Amino acid sequence: MIQEALKEIARGSAEIIDMERIEKLVSKYYEEGTTYTVKAGFDPTAPDLHLGHTVLLQKLATFQKFGGRIQFLIGDFTAMIGDPTGKSATRKVLSKEDIVKNIASYTEQAFKILDKEKTDIVYNNDWLEGLGASGMLQLASNLTVARMLERDDFSKRYASNTPIAVSEFMYPLLQGYDSVHLKSDIEIGGTDQKFNLLIGRQLQRAYDVKKQQAVLMMPILEGLDGVQKMSKSLNNYIGVMDAPKDIYGKILSISDVLMWRYYELLSEMSLADIAELKEDVASRKVHPKTAKENLALELTTRFYNKELATLAKEEFNSVFKAKKLPTGDSRI
Numbered sequence: 001m002i003q004e005a006l007k008e009i010a011r012g013s014a015e016i017i018d019m020e021r022i023e024k025l026v027s028k029y030y031e032e033g034t035t036y037t038v039k040a041g042f043d044p045t046a047p048d049l050h051l052g053h054t055v056l057l058q059k060l061a062t063f064q065k066f067g068g069r070i071q072f073l074i075g076d077f078t079a080m081i082g083d084p085t086g087k088s089a090t091r092k093v094l095s096k097e098d099i100v101k102n103i104a105s106y107t108e109q110a111f112k113i114l115d116k117e118k119t120d121i122v123y124n125n126d127w128l129e130g131l132g133a134s135g136m137l138q139l140a141s142n143l144t145v146a147r148m149l150e151r152d153d154f155s156k157r158y159a160s161n162t163p164i165a166v167s168e169f170m171y172p173l174l175q176g177y178d179s180v181h182l183k184s185d186i187e188i189g190g191t192d193q194k195f196n197l198l199i200g201r202q203l204q205r206a207y208d209v210k211k212q213q214a215v216l217m218m219p220i221l222e223g224l225d226g227v228q229k230m231s232k233s234l235n236n237y238i239g240v241m242d243a244p245k246d247i248y249g250k251i252l253s254i255s256d257v258l259m260w261r262y263y264e265l266l267s268e269m270s271l272a273d274i275a276e277l278k279e280d281v282a283s284r285k286v287h288p289k290t291a292k293e294n295l296a297l298e299l300t301t302r303f304y305n306k307e308l309a310t311l312a313k314e315e316f317n318s319v320f321k322a323k324k325l326p327t328g329d330s331r332i
Helices: 002-010 019-032 051-065 096-110 125-140 152-159 166-182 191-206 244-252 256-266 271-282 288-303 306-320
Strands: 015-017 036-042 068-074 119-123 186-190 214-218
Touching: 002 019, 002 051, 015 019, 015 191, 019 036, 019 186, 019 214, 036 051, 036 166, 051 068, 051 186, 051 214, 051 256, 068 096, 068 166, 119 125, 125 166, 166 191, 186 191, 191 214, 244 288, 244 306, 256 271, 256 288, 271 288, 288 306
Parallel strands: 036 068, 036 186, 068 119, 186 214
Antiparallel strands: 015 214
8 A cells, every 4th residue: 555655646756855755754654644744835926726736736635645734835925025936037026915815716726626624724924024134144044156056047047147136046045944944744846946845955954853855846737739838828728717618628629648648647547547548548449539538527527516527528519529509508
């Protein structure tokens, strides 16, 4: 059972640092019933999530199945700085009003995937605001400018004489300090967050937390085009709040190759069941379109319910197969 749990935890991951620690935590859960903490940070920079965001949520839900208690960290303090990851310019600072509005939307959507009873929502403003000037200076002393410029985005901006605000240097330190305060056992994030995630390990050691978090990084999900990352700005996304018929229809529009990527990162089917399905498709026992329809039903059901997912499928078949007019059902 432990090995099966570890396979599901590692499933789809791009890189894991300290898998041995994760194995010890999971083993202790099965042997002694001891839970462990898994942190993931979300800056409420926009009100809506798309399936690319849910890759992390899906992984958190997997940890919940195997003894993890989730630290769902809302970066209400760090959002006022703006995560510089992957940015070619200093990002506009959000107002408190926007942050509050976005937080409400984020949590509502997140609990379509996460188990509320196994999730602690925490806000880093609760401890970062109280650090004060001396605390900030102590924190900043743990990282050199040279180390900070090892970050790919910072080094490119520095080389091209693109301005970098000093506050942006603080972002990875503050994210790392979150792990110090929360004493996180594991932190997960996208591959673009590697620098920040490792700072968490470094700071836990510097602040003598008596542990160093393991790090699990998930890949960036490709959008509907199968090439570029899922993004609203590229209009290649499936929104969590999209209508049922839109979620269903967009999933059917992806390529057969991309379908397996979505199965691995988004489906709740086990790895063994996915492998069997893939073999059935390869041997023509199951048509690729049927496999895609099943995936579309599963994901539409997750964000709505089985009834609306089924209605969305019927609507799609009626319009695109039977060439009938849309029913106009407002529920889908």
